[in-house]
Amino acid sequence: MTGFPILTAILMSTVFGLLTILLIPPERTKLVKQVSMFWATVGLILTLWLYFNFDHSKGGLQFVERVLWVKSLGIYWFHGVDGINMPMLLLTAVVLFTGVWTMWELEYRAKEFFALMFLLVAGVYGMFLSMDLFWMFVWYDVSLFPMYPLISIWGGTRKEYGAMKLTLYLLAGSALILPAIIYAWVQGGAITFDLFELQKIGFSLLDQKILFVMLYLGFGILAAVWPFHTWSPVGHVAAPTAVSMIHAGVLMKLGAYGILRIGMTLCPQGLGYWSDLMALLACIGIVYGALVGLAQTDLKYVIGYSSVSHMGMVGLGLATMTVSGINGAVFQMFAHGVMTALFFSSVGYIYDRTHTKMIPELGGMSKTMPIASAFFIIAALAGIGVPLMASFWAELLVFIAAVQVFPVGGIFAMVGLIISALFMLRVVQRTFYGERNEKFGHIPDVSPFLAVPRIILIGVILFFGFFPKVMLDVIQSAVIPFVGSF
Amino acid sequence: MNSLNTYLIISAFLFSIGLVGVLQRRNLIGMLISVELMLNGANLNFMAFNRFLTPEPVVGQIIALAIMGLAAAEAAIGLSIILALYRKMHSINIEQAQRLKG
Amino acid sequence: MDAIFKDPVLLATVVGTSLPFLSMAVILIFTRHNPMLSSRISVTSIVVAAVCALLNLAKVAGASHPFRFETAWMSSGNFHLTFGYYLDPLSALMLTIVAVIACLVQIYSLGYMSGDPGYSRYYAFQSLFAWAMMNMVIASTLLQLFIFWELVGLASYMLIGFYYEKFSASQAGKKAFVMTRVGDVGFFLGIIILTLGFGNLGIPDLNNAPGTGTITTGFITMAALLVFCGVVGKSAQFPLITWLPDAMEGPTPVSALLHSATMVAAGVYVFSRIFPFFAASPNAMLIALAIGTVTMLLASTMAMTTYDLKQVWAYSTVSQLGMMVMSLAAGGYFAGVFHLTTHAGFKALLFLCSGIFIHEYHTNDMRVIGKQGGRKQLVPMICITVGALALSGVPPFSGFFSKEAILGALNAQANPIWLFAGLFGAFLTAYYSFRLIFHLLFPKGGIEEKHAVHEMDSHGHKEEHHGGLFWAMAVPVMILACVTVVLGFAEHSLQGYIMAGGGAVKHASTAATGGAAHGVVGHELLVILGISAGLVGIILAWFEYGRKGASRNGFLSYFPPVWKLFDARWYMDAFFRWFLDTAIYSGLTSIFTRNDRRIIDGGIDGICFFTETGGRLFSFMQSGMLQYNLLIMVLVAGLAMLFFIV
């Protein structure tokens, strides 16, 4: 480890944020927000610096920090970035930044809220940064359990049920992950948790099969893989805005990232064995999510199901085991993260003002609050996969790979495009078009200050929509060798 | 006739009687006495083993003596607790004491 | 970067095609609250674009080979995508058409949309549309074309649903988007298959592919048909016709823009764009031909029953698109493109004229307009008649020449049925368009002067007639009328222009114009047939609607079921609705939703409940009775012993 440990610094920016917030007396909410804003900004700046200093021509793992942590078990404090977690880091930083900004109006128990939020994000950063299985799991769980208080205290519809369900469900997933990780450690000679050393060791086919399915199911729950997706809509509906943003935007990616980083790195043959199952579930998820989304009357439910559909896209991309597929999957994680964050933050604004997110009660919102509606509509268009928005490229790549590897499934999944268009536009029409609901006629539109975070998100979507190269070069700098290693 | 097995059988018998007594008697004093029987079964074992298997050193006997002492202490403590209970619920029938469950 | 300034063509292209986008951005972000400024910005940008387009047209004419500028856009593994411009005669011509029409429409809208609350928004979307459309036209790869094709769809969704308070409008927008999406998915799949099977999406490369023989005919057929799905969606071919008539919910200028030259023509444009590729697969061509024919006839029949001005033109658009597809599919490459050009002119003309009427009388019903004295509006009345004449292929108007060309192409087909279908279509076209004209000219029971109302709102318009707004609408109309009149005589120069350098195209079209070298009927006869088909239609219309004491209701009204059939669009809408309701909403969706709630979620909750119940059951083990507990303890110890001993 040479020079300034920037990755640890990024990670610590959230931890310090947590600690400093804890020191502030609870009644000084304004200060709390300023402090959180400050630390979020620090994280964002560091991440941006990292992104633009990441040498994608060189590829590989960069900015590596590696310290022996627990000698007798071979646990390392091992951080590094490559093309796969770089976009995720950027995503996390952006979503945290905008999320904090979005919650600027929060007054009720603000201190605890932001403290927990930073704890959560610390977990997310850690999971993305760490290359050591032990720490990965630690951070993974750290990012999960704050969801409980966050949802159950500040949440909305059926918050206690949602919170309990979500927390237990996700931690039940980790009930498979931890044994799998330990098993990998044992099979690797019980000497190291270093991901790449374990990769070098290379497991037997049987072990790979066992390990992969355990990891896939464990992480798949968080990635809302089809039959295990039901926590996601319920949880999103229950969660407060910023939490939904972070959760759907970033946390769900942890699942897919885990499958990719741990599962596929350690047991490519295992993936090869299970890929058909993966693809099947993914395709079902894509279409199923869109179809169920058609019937929802709660804005957040709709978004939740669209997430199911989009995460299916990620799973499909991963299952193909091709460069384009994995590129697309990673890109999709990023794009979907930003998009969903935008979704939730605009819905959050509407909900805060109208105190309803039931589609039938709204309507004609475009007249009442054109800007807020515009935000949602743009997000919806991104969700449909309109070109020149980030997610289009992701879907393009995923479909190219899918049609190549699983022709039937790929074509089947493309039908999902039609349905998703149908249900997104349906929601837009019911909510924002049509006669305005005079009950909400008096409500003011988004103030410029609160518009900023949404605009940032839109900017990100469009930027990477116009210049996909900027991200794809980074991503495939890692993916090409990765696929080569299969 | 004068063999180890005889003693072992007797001690096992004692122990079993004690155990059954503990499980079946509803009277706390009765249970306490049954426990004493179990202890004595153990005692008998120690003595017998000492006598037939390991004449030297006389560990068994020592243990037996120690157990007697402990048993006495135990009885004392037990009786005092039972007495305290009796003060409160005016009965030493264990069936009266079923408040804590689940 | 500096390459842009070196090359005038590139410069013109970049400037012309990106200005509208900038104007949109500026309008949306800054000048939303200043309608006047917004419209000025948008109009100037589009005018500049039009000028640039004309420059390019000239440049391309001079050039020996098409211009092609490309730069890497993205790459993933071995899949590389370039962003670029491909300017050959076809795209240059199309670019000009699009730019000019868009320009005229925007100027027209200055008058038409004046005072609308969404004025700025309108111009923003107009610019977006123009931008997307132009970029689509000059796209250098099929994927880039698809991307902007989708954006065109998006912009049209916005424009069609412009009056979003109206449920029908937003509904129509949604319908348009989703139905075209259905086709687009096919298109998308086609592109992906091309990527995987051929690996190069460059349009010229695709066009030259069949010659090289790197790919099999079967593959070409599959890819071509998939791409054709997109054409079907965008150009409202059978069976995805019905979104287009509904799309009339948008403001009239929008209809003019979308349905004359641009959005719907995009499909035909794509067809002609990779015409040689299509031509390499006879089966694909045949299917396309059939679909085109069916579309044309269906649409014409639908047009015969409606009384809504814009509806009539909408149907006629569909049928004309069918015509173009037919001619292309029949190998009449130039004919198709030429008809596309002329149609752009006169259809825009027709829409804009009806727009003036609608603006004046606030109704779409031709009968009402006629009653209220539509013919008094001289400018639009004359122009609309010119347009109608062109549409029904009466010489010397532009429509005549293009139709003749198409009939020629059909004539070349071995099977005469296509030719007769074409003639019949021409007849129907003439019939319904003049049905409308006569409705306007000679309304049933003459014009009743509804003084009170009419005076007032005509008074309201009095200023307009002489004010700038009226002329803002009138001038573009006149320009288009002139174009319609003269364009036909430019046929041969255009032909030379289009066919110049298009080696692949020539070869393909000759190849595709099937068996009968000398055609079914002779050339002179064909001309006569063509004209007569039109005239017959007009005369029939005259007998039913024009002449004094005419019955004023078409011969169809003697066959009510047929009338109903046509009026209900051959029940296609009904079918789609039924499909959506039963198969999707009350079918899969509800099933899946229930499955989600009951089975999956229920399962989870069931597990939790089961766990808790388990807790209750186990808690009985901890009974209050001391000795039961002891018993358990002893028993387990005993079991353990047995476990060991046994």
Place this chain on the structure above:
Amino acid sequence: MMNDFILFLPEFYFTIAALIYFGLSLKKTSEPWALQKWALTLAGIGLIVTVAASRQQGMLFFDCYRVDLFSQVFKVLLAMGTFWIIFSSSELRGIDGRQHAEYYFLMFICTLAMMMLVSSVELLTIYVAIELSSYSLYLMVPMRRNADEFSETGVKYFMIGVTASAMMLFGISLLFGATHTTYVSQIITKLPALFGQPVAIVGLVLALAGFFFKLAVFPFHIWAPDVYQGSANQVTAYIATASKMAAAALIIRFSALSMGASHELVNFLIVICVLSMTFGNLVAIIQKDIKRLLAYSSIAHAGYMLMGILALDGRGYAAAIYYAMAYLVMNYACFMVIMKIADDGHNLQIKELAGLHKRSPLLAMTLMMGLFGLAGIPPTAGFTGKFLVFAAAVEKGYLWLAIVGMINATISLYYYLIVIKAAYLLKPVQELPAIRIDRWTHAMSLILVALMVYLGVFPDQFVNITEAAAKSLF
């Protein structure tokens, strides 16, 4: 001689302390707070002494008494537990003021007994030590004042205890008969050969029954819920923390000496372990009284410890020791909060926690950390403990056991979350006053939280210590 004295120093010290308080208990009247203060001082010094003696090694009393790193680590834990319990006995309202002196006296005696327990390696010594600690607990449990509904607790605990100890004694006698010796080390060497004959088996199982009774492993747990619920909060805390340590140490040592024990023994342990985890967690779900809930959770945790132990190798024992260490801290954290909130010594119901985050954010946080630790959520000590234990089990090839353990952890999370929810979420029925906590408690909570996180995040040196301790077993 002097050296031997040093070896025995901690036990000796606590004997003195006990004697002092025996003397004090003879006095008619005495100031509770003064008693507490002095007891605290004595315990503090005791802790220091124990730490000072922690590097000692040697045998005493004709090799009946083994002083090694293992025993010393546990002695430190015991002393620390005692110190903490006395620390939070400042409001000992659960026990009549006149009996406070006896309370401390018995606590010191019990600590002494358990210290002897962790280093005794001879059956009679073990038995005597167990009995000594049990007797003092038998007496501490019924000390609770004006708690009629719990009056039966004492007698139940006593009866179960004596029965278990009788069974153990009988087992010991059989072992003695089978192996002709009372030294555990020798017994173990002979035992594997004797697994054929019933005498040895019966003896072993019965003996183990006594040990499991101390650890409250299913099915010998039956006393735990009643006792936890029925005795004064401080006593419960003491039983839940200190005496757990002793029991764990006892079992670890016993099974450590049974190296190369038969396969059946391991299977037996597995069965017991799974049953304890499952039973404890399932029944805990439906509890309303926090102490009873913690009782069941302690049964489950005993199961987790066993999972480490049944690996029967160094890493396993090290994991178990680490787990015990973590468990001491986390469990005490929870109990300290409970004792603070229920400062009048009543039994705390879960719903009484409502609005705790308002009444005292610090205590609420301590409770949350403690509970999350017990649930095994990183980055607390509880997670690392579980991790080590599972690692040991999986290394021996019991992957499925680890999965079962994790599923149980998920179940346990449910009831821990219910408590946390009460503390952070529920609105209290009537507005309760803020809890005032003196600065010592304040400091203590911070220390505990820090300790839990530190143990969890920087386990390195602790793991080293535990592994060294585990090595010293053989």
